[in-house]
Amino acid sequence: MAVTLTIDGRAFQVEAGDNLLHACLSLGFNLPYFCWHPALGSVGACRQCAVKQFRDAGDHAGRLVMACMTPVADGMHLSIEDGEAKSFRASVIEWLMTNHPHDCPVCPEGGECHLQDMTVMTGHVRRRYRFHKRTFRNQYLGPFVAHEMNRCIACYRCVRFYRDYAGGQDFDVFASHRYVYFGRAEDGRLENEFSGNLVEICPTGVFTDKPLGRLYARKWDMAGAPSVCVHCGLGCNVTVNARAGHLRRLLNRYHHQINGYFLCDRGRFGHGFADLPERIRQPLRQSHPLTRDATLRHLAGILPAAKPIGIGSPRASLEANFALRQLVGPDRFHLGLAAEEQRLLSLIIDILQKGPAPAATLADAEQADAVLVLGEDLPNTAPRLALALRQATRRQAFAIAGRLGIPSWLDNAVRDAAQQEKSPLFIATLDATRLDNLATAVFRLPDMEVARLGYAIAQAIDDDAPKVSDGSAEFLSQAQVVAQALAEAQRPLIVAGTSSGSRAVIEAAANLAWALCRRGRAAQLSMVVPECDSLGLALMGGGNLAEAFAAVDAGAVDTFIVLENDLYRRAERSAVDACLNRLRHLLVIDHSSHQTAARAEIFLPAADFAESDGTLVNNEGRAQRFFSVRPPSGGIQESWRWLRDMAAVRHEGEPLPWRQLDDVTAACAKALPGLSDITNAAPGAGFRIAGAKIPRQPQRYSGRTALHADRTMHEPKPAEDPDTPLAYSMEGAATKPPPSLIPFVWAPAWNSVQAINKFQQEVGGPLRGGPAGSLLIHRSRQARRTYLGEVPRPFAPRRGRWWIEPLYAIFGSEELSRMSAPIAEILTSPTVALPPADAARLGITEGALVELRLGGEIRRMPATLHPALPPGTGGLLAGTPESIGLILPGWGEIKACEGTP
Amino acid sequence: MYSLLKTLWLIFLHLFHRRETIEYPERKAYLAPRWRGRIILSRDPDGEERCVACYLCAVACPVDCIALQKGELPGGRWYPEYFRINFSRCIFCGYCEDACPTYAIQLTPDFEMSEYDRRNLVYEKEDLLISGVGKYPGYSFYRVAGLAIPGKDKGQAENEEPPFDPKTLLP
Structure with missing residues (x-):
């Protein structure tokens, strides 16, 4: 309901129920604040947002109120510009600054500091306080976040985010009054996987980006580009920053339906793989560097006589994959996925397209009032979704507060009213997860039992669902409890995914969501996929790796063109070795080096996500464009350009007539009906604002005439960018670009990341200028599917064998981020996880060396005892050099062996 | 006619005025210390580089x-890894000196910088750094600022209390 609010004599229409600060900022006023955050709500701690409230139009005395703590009421009269309010705000800043350490020049926050912005905004300039400043010692907080406690203004945002929002336990506020200290009980790495957000949430320089500090540049000196995180399947929006050809940092880029204000640490600090010193920047032939022309000559010698197939990649853009598909032909294009993974992804697409339950965005997940997680260790496989589910458990709190008439933004009051009340969250996984402490109930089950639980719950909700006939009474009564909680909810959410590698789990999740839909609930599904373009690749369609290997065995194929993919991560080592040994030519296009690349006859250096542009499809089927922040250097070229060049030297078939990315995107959209909307993911290269491109560099980008002066006096022309509407320059459109093209956030008087307020339609709402990205999966309206699949047989432990499932770690399981220096610093060596009782029977103690036989492979590594694991099961950290090449899940033999780990 | 003669007369009188031009380069003009010529980087009273690579x-x-790049010495002191001024572009406006929070960058009364090769006008840190304090004796940024560096711990900057122990039970 809209109400009328009069601010400094002007009348505005605002939404009732908001607080005044939210309303004033949404209307575009510059009102200073510190402790308030749109995602955290109001606590009224800093007293900075004072405004004058008047009884009516005739009242001129008025009284000071804190805007963030005062709800909007109809006919309210306020003044922001009132003299008393202004001097109050200036005084508050002056008090906050009494202890500030006079170190802005050596503070990494300088230039994008909310405290600097607010100080300038209130007009406080001169220190009058003559007494001493309190000081603190800093703590070591790990490789991600640097600590400088003297700069603190005690706004409490960090603890409110870290503890209340992200559920961290190892960080708190200590001591009292002017000595409050924000840190850990003792030095050590911040354990929460969202610690990097402290860098953005802190209004000043207490928490700063440590990897950025190693190669520091100010915000105004870094070019930015809108990008999409490549380290999991959720498609969080990020801003990449670069200067002088080096990737400097990655920031959150607001998207109201996906990541909102927050990123996980894997996304924020995983970009280091792009600037490794050992990165290959020249084409290689048998490990010897080649020039581009010589490479193309070699390719011209190889390709015409070759019988190639193309191996695509779920971590390459749709455009790169499509270019490969066009080069080799649709029937010779293989997705580069194991057969099982491809089947799972196709199943997910089928479920989302044809079933009645839609895919949930992360914002939807936050609004779910009952959640069931089937078989996904979310804090490790899809961390940002785990953070969203954390917020979902607060729906109950908001409901209680709503009944008491407490507005949802009044944070402390909502928490006090709700106490420990939480919305239902059920988790069924093999091993313990970091969300367990929020869960109403947890179930520790191997994957087939997880699926059976899903089936049993669906059966309890809808009688037509497949029956679990052989379940124990206890099992069925557990299912009944979950079913009741889900059926009572208005917007239940079912989460499942590919990580346990089980088709039955995904089918059970779909059945369950559909059963809830039949009961009239607005049930939603969140399907977790492993990589940034997994779903896009599955939508594209093609053969799988097993078929590719079979074609080599049959002699129909003698050449692999592998695009941004390490085959050793996708199949058994012996199978890959056997296949690669039979090939005549192995051509690899990638930005990072790996075992497959090491065996390549010709290696073509590809541009990484920060040097190329393309489209990725996230787990809800949303196509999003990522943009380069620096042009490719050396011999590096975008994958699709390498493939186009290969088509040109092949002498048979059509050359690929593409000059810019838009040509590839358009050709892809035309050739593949399922991808026809990818052209709408972002404006094309021809997009202009008032005839101008959008500058990647801020207006105050410095050093233009000196940066290259050590090499040449002739100032180089900025690189051309034919593929995007962005320019590698500080010149161009001065107005705000549409959401999918925002290279950095800045607004007059707002230099910090909080300038995002000025880009939103309403604070915390959608960005101005239309949607970013386009949904590819459209649910058919009359979807009324019959239930899927059949109930799997119960888990039967085997003598002397263990059902080994993949376990995941946020740091270490993902291929690219584990190469990044700050993440490589904290990787742990992988272990075989065993239930303590089983380990005791085998005479295995914690840390003892064990031998694992799985499929045809043997691995030796230390054992760890996980009390949560059910008997007869085990776990192995997936995606590490020690575990790749093993097909998980599977039955493995484990025995103690001699030697030290 | 009168004004013409008067003009001639006044100009004739100039023969006996003191001359404003001097025989440069044999003789040199006096330039005030605040004259804006060649830029230098100064050192603090302890002989350390004053520049903290703040990019201002x-x-x-x-x-x-x-153009410069911030580096960090063990212990936390910021310094420029490289610091480059392209004097072929410099307009000697003095904004850099105005912006400098540590008095590191200073303009000097030297302007004799002509070169035959433009490349010689690119000055690196080694060319810019002098061994003295320049125009501002006595000032050391790190003595004022709260950042701890080797030799100056937390609480030892100007107007600072000794570091507080957050674990103490005293109020």
Whole structure:
């Protein structure tokens, strides 16, 4: 309901129920604040947002109120510009600054500091306080976040985010009054996987980006580009920053339906793989560097006589994959996925397209009032979704507060009213997860039992669902409890995914969501996929790796063109070795080096996500464009350009007539009906604002005439960018670009990341200028599917064998981020996880060396005892050099062996 | 006619005035210490580089002729890994000196910088750094600022209390 609010004599229409600060900022006023955050709500701690409230139009005395703590009421009269309010705000800043350490020049926050912005905004300039400043010692907080406690203004945002929002336990506020200290009980790495957000949430320089500090540049000196995180399947929006050809940092880029204000640490600090010193920047032939022309000559010698197939990649853009598909032909294009993974992804697409339950965005997940997680260790496989589910458990709190008439933004009051009340969250996984402490109930089950639980719950909700006939009474009564909680909810959410590698789990999740839909609930599904373009690749369609290997065995194929993919991560080592040994030519296009690349006859250096542009499809089927922040250097070229060049030297078939990315995107959209909307993911290269491109560099980008002066006096022309509407320059459109093209956030008087307020339609709402990205999966309206699949047989432990499932770690399981220096610093060596009782029977103690036989492979590594694991099961950290090449899940033999780990 | 003669007369009188021009380069004019000529980087009273690589000079420069990269010494002191001024672009406006929070960058009364090769006008840190304090004796940024560096711990900067122990039970 809209109400009328009069601010400094002007009348505005605002939404009732908001607080005044939210309303004033949404209307575009510059009102200073510190402790308030749109995602955290109001606590009224800093007293900075004072405004004058008047009884009516005739009242001129008025009284000071804190805007963030005062709800909007109809006919309210306020003044922001009132003299008393202004001097109050200036005084508050002056008090906050009494202890500030006079170190802005050596503070990494300088230039994008909310405290600097607010100080300038209130007009406080001169220190009058003559007494001493309190000081603190800093703590070591790990490789991600640097600590400088003297700069603190005690706004409490960090603890409110870290503890209340992200559920961290190892960080708190200590001591009292002017000595409050924000840190850990003792030095050590911040354990929460969202610690990097402290860098953005802190209004000043207490928490700063440590990897950025190693190669520091100010915000105004870094070019930015809108990008999409490549380290999991959720498609969080990020801003990449670069200067002088080096990737400097990655920031959150607001998207109201996906990541909102927050990123996980894997996304924020995983970009280091792009600037490794050992990165290959020249084409290689048998490990010897080649020039581009010589490479193309070699390719011209190889390709015409070759019988190639193309191996695509779920971590390459749709455009790169499509270019490969066009080069080799649709029937010779293989997705580069194991057969099982491809089947799972196709199943997910089928479920989302044809079933009645839609895919949930992360914002939807936050609004779910009952959640069931089937078989996904979310804090490790899809961390940002785990953070969203954390917020979902607060729906109950908001409901209680709503009944008491407490507005949802009044944070402390909502928490006090709700106490420990939480919305239902059920988790069924093999091993313990970091969300367990929020869960109403947890179930520790191997994957087939997880699926059976899903089936049993669906059966309890809808009688037509497949029956679990052989379940124990206890099992069925557990299912009944979950079913009741889900059926009572208005917007239940079912989460499942590919990580346990089980088709039955995904089918059970779909059945369950559909059963809830039949009961009239607005049930939603969140399907977790492993990589940034997994779903896009599955939508594209093609053969799988097993078929590719079979074609080599049959002699129909003698050449692999592998695009941004390490085959050793996708199949058994012996199978890959056997296949690669039979090939005549192995051509690899990638930005990072790996075992497959090491065996390549010709290696073509590809541009990484920060040097190329393309489209990725996230787990809800949303196509999003990522943009380069620096042009490719050396011999590096975008994958699709390498493939186009290969088509040109092949002498048979059509050359690929593409000059810019838009040509590839358009050709892809035309050739593949399922991808026809990818052209709408972002404006094309021809997009202009008032005839101008959008500058990647801020207006105050410095050093233009000196940066290259050590090499040449002739100032180089900025690189051309034919593929995007962005320019590698500080010149161009001065107005705000549409959401999918925002290279950095800045607004007059707002230099910090909080300038995002000025880009939103309403604070915390959608960005101005239309949607970013386009949904590819459209649910058919009359979807009324019959239930899927059949109930799997119960888990039967085997003598002397263990059902080994993949376990995941946020740091270490993902291929690219584990190469990044700050993440490589904290990787742990992988272990075989065993239930303590089983380990005791085998005479295995914690840390003892064990031998694992799985499929045809043997691995030796230390054992760890996980009390949560059910008997007869085990776990192995997936995606590490020690575990790749093993097909998980599977039955493995484990025995103690001699030697030290 | 009168004004013509008067003009001739006045100009004739100039023969006996003191001359304003001097025989440069044999004789040199006096330039005030605040004259804006060749830029130098100074050192603090302890002999350490004053520049803390804050990038404020670079951003203030209207012709963008200053480029640097921040580095960090063990112990936390910031310094420029490289510091480059392209004098072929410099307009000697002095904004960099104005912006400098540590008095590191200073303009000097030296302007004799002509070169035959433009490349020689690119000054690196070694060319810019002098061994003295320049125009501002006595000032050391790190003595004022709260950042701890080797030899100056937390609580030892100007107007600072000794570091507080957050684990103490005393109020």
